[in-house]
Ligand SMILES: O=c1[nH]cc([C@@H]2O[C@H](COP(=O)(O)O)[C@@H](O)[C@H]2O)c(=O)[nH]1
C-alpha cells in the first residue's frame with residue numbers, strides 16, 4: 001500500500017460493481033457451488049480469486065473446462081442467470097457505498113460504474129438501488145459494444161472506456177477506481193489509475209500489491225486524502 005504522501009488528487013471516480021458496490025460475491029459463490037455440486041465438483045476460493053471480475057462468458061468457458069462440466073458455457077450461463085435472478089431482491093449495497101456516492105454527488109464529483117457484468121444482469125441486480133442512479137454519470141457493462149472480446153479485466157479497457165465517457169474526459173491519472181478483485185486491481189493499474197482496493201479478507205496480500213490504498217470497507221474511505229471534499233460529519237451520520 002502507498003504511504004499517505006503517495007496519494008494524488010483526483011477529479012473523477014469509477015466504481016466496480018460486484019463485490020465493491022453490490023454485495024453479490026458470496027451469493028455468486030453459493031450459486032456456482034449449487035450448480036457444480038451435482039457433478040461432484042466444488043468452486044474453491046482459490047478458483048474464485050482467478051474468476052472474479054472476468055466477463056461472464058469468459059468465466060463460464062473457463063469454469064466449464066476447468067471443472068470438466070458436461071455443459072456448454074452458454075448452458076451453464078443460462079442456469080447461473082436463472083438462479084441469480086431468483087436472489088436479486090436480497091442484493092444489498094456494501095457498507096459506506098451510499099454515503100460516499102451521495103456525498104460526492106452533493107459536491108458534483110463525476111462518478112461512473114465499470115462492471116464486467118452484462119447490462120441485463122446489472123440492470124436487474126441494481127434495481128433495488130435505482131435511487132442512487134442519478135448520482136452516476138454513466139455505467140459501462142462488460143457487453144458494451146465498444147469493448148473488444150477478450151479484453152475484460154485484468155485488461156485496462158473497461159476503465160479507459162469509462163473515463164472517456166465523462167464530459168469532458170479526464171486523463172486516466174485523474175480517475176480513482178474502487179475495486180474488490182485482483183483482476184480489477186490489475187485493470188485499474190494498467191489503465192494508469194489509482195486504485196482503492198476493498199478486498200474480501202481471503203484475498204492474499206500478494207494479490208493486493210499495487211493498490212494505492214487497501215481498506216476493509218468503503219465506510220473507511222477518507223476523500224480528502226485524494227483531494228476530494230471531506231465528509232461533512234452531520235450529513236454522514238444523520239442521513240447515512
Ligand atoms: O465468483 C465469481 N465472481 C464474479 C465473477 C465474474 O465477475 C463479474 C463481476 O465483475 P465486476 O466485479 O467487475 O462487476 C461477474 O459478472 C462474473 O462475470 C465470476 O466469474 N465468478
Ligand SMILES: [Mg+2]
Pocket residue numbers: 016017018019020052053179180181184
Ligand atoms: Mg468486483
